[in-house]
Amino acid sequence: MKALRLMKWKSEAEIVELPKPTPAPGQLVIKIGGAGACHLDLDLMKDFGDGQLSPLPAMAWKPPFTLGHENAGWIDLIGAGVSRFREGDPVAVYGSWGCGKCGKCKAGFETYCDNPAKAPVPGGGGGLGLDGGMAEYMLVPFERLLLDLPDGLKPIDAAPLTDAALTPYHAIKRSWAKLTPDAFIVIIGVGGLGHMAVQIAKVTTGATIIAIDSRNEALELATSLGANYTFKVGDEIKSKVKDLTSGHGAEVVLDFVGNKQTMALGASICRTLGDFTIVGIAGEVLPFSFFSVPYKTSLQTTYWGSRVELAEVLDLAAHHLISSKISKFKLADAPQVYLDLAAGKIEGRAVIVP
Ligand code: NAD
Numbered sequence: 003m004k005a006l007r008l009m010k011w012k013s014e015a016e017i018v019e020l021p022k023p024t025p026a027p028g029q030l031v032i033k034i035g036g037a038g039a040c041h042l043d044l045d046l047m048k049d050f051g052d053g054q055l056s057p058l059p060a061m062a063w064k065p066p067f068t069l070g071h072e073n074a075g076w077i078d079l080i081g082a083g084v085s086r087f088r089e090g091d092p093v094a095v096y097g098s099w100g101c102g103k104c105g106k107c108k109a110g111f112e113t114y115c116d117n118p119a120k121a122p123v124p125g126g127g128g129g130l131g132l133d134g135g136m137a138e139y140m141l142v143p144f145e146r147l148l149l150d151l152p153d154g155l156k157p158i159d160a161a162p163l164t165d166a167a168l169t170p171y172h173a174i175k176r177s178w179a180k181l182t183p184d185a186f187i188v189i190i191g192v193g194g195l196g197h198m199a200v201q202i203a204k205v206t207t208g209a210t211i212i213a214i215d216s217r218n219e220a221l222e223l224a225t226s227l228g229a230n231y232t233f234k235v236g237d238e239i240k241s242k243v244k245d246l247t248s249g250h251g252a253e254v255v256l257d258f259v260g261n262k263q264t265m266a267l268g269a270s271i272c273r274t275l276g277d278f279t280i281v282g283i284a285g286e287v288l289p290f291s292f293f294s295v296p297y298k299t300s301l302q303t304t305y306w307g308s309r310v311e312l313a314e315v316l317d318l319a320a321h322h323l324i325s326s327k328i329s330k331f332k333l334a335d336a337p338q339v340y341l342d343l344a345a346g347k348i349e350g351r352a353v354i355v356p
């Protein structure tokens with residue numbers, strides 16, 4: 003089978019020929035129905051490496067591996083002892099693979115596994131250290147990592163939800179208590195994750211939504227998905243947000259870029275007692291001191307989300323409350339898709355259908 007593989011750090015991924023995986027006892031192979039192209043894959047190609055300088059850590063895993071950590075498809079091969087699935091069942095893959103036994107993993111938060119050394123790959127999963135879904139077939143090491151798709155949700159539509167919706171859902175859910183109808187939420191970066199964040203904020207909170215991006219198309223998309231206000235980078239955003247919020251700033255700011263400029267902006271438009279959450283992995287640094295954010299503002303990062311939250315996200319989509327705006331591409335197009343993603347030419351999420 004063909005697969006898009008990262009062969010070494012600091013290189014573009016390549017399409018190579020690989021044998022179709024076979025499942026050992028307890029494992030499954032799924033036929034991929036869609037694999038989302040995440041900006042994190044670009045970071046893996048460009049920024050990550052061994053002995054990385056701070057703030058990007060040296061990973062406990064390394065290439066070669068097949069890319070694609072946003073995956074959904076159909077059960078194809080079933081290893082001995084697996085009882086819950088039948089061939090052809092449509093499933094989504096929960097992407098962060100922990101030990102499965104610690105308290106965090108049992109609660110579904112495999113992202114924050116307490117025993118990463120006992121996970122299939124420490125701190126990673128399919129597409130992050132092990133082979134992911136940018137291939138015709140993908141090996142999934144444990145059945146708990148597969149979620150049945152609710153009726154009406156197709157694998158191609160579910161694939162990007164496993165990260166591009168799950169990650170903002172987790173970040174927004176963490177701040178739900180602050181997102182009352184009189185509150186404001188700012189979403190910086192309306193790409194694959196950010197365009198889902200706008201919808202999730204819309205359907206799960208009463209807050210007024212402000213979206214910020216450097217591209218007009220992204221801001222138009224944000225408006226069409228329910229953002230109340232949109233601002234383009236360079237628009238004197240700080241004073242405009244202060245005007246809208248009676249001088250206070252927003253209760254919650256989510257930064258889906260994470261570079262110096264966006265983090266400085268986020269810190270300047272968040273209010274006292276607010277939440278400023280950095281989700282983007284541009285790998286730059288925000289200086290932090292007593293005065294760098296308003297009093298009692300929580301500065302936090304979030305990583306992906308839990309298995310339970312993924313079930314909630316799939317349900318929101320099955321009820322037509324959220325949907326990823328996707329463009330569909332063949333596996334052979336994947337290298338070009340990443341060039342387009344880097345150039346800001348992808349609207350919403352690109353999904354590879356091998
Ligand atoms: P994307 O490329 O689809 O979207 C990024 C958006 O940000 C684009 O619309 C772009 O125009 C906009 N943008 C870029 N620079 C900007 C700036 N200076 N100011 C305002 N807007 C700007 O990327 P994505 O796939 O949505 O991923 C977003 C980020 O989230 C990436 O850094 C990715 O690595 C990271 N990520 C984090 C997690 C996590 O668990 N924390 C999970 C997945 C992805």
Ligand code: ZN
Nearest residue numbers: 101104107115
């Ligand atoms: Zn664990």
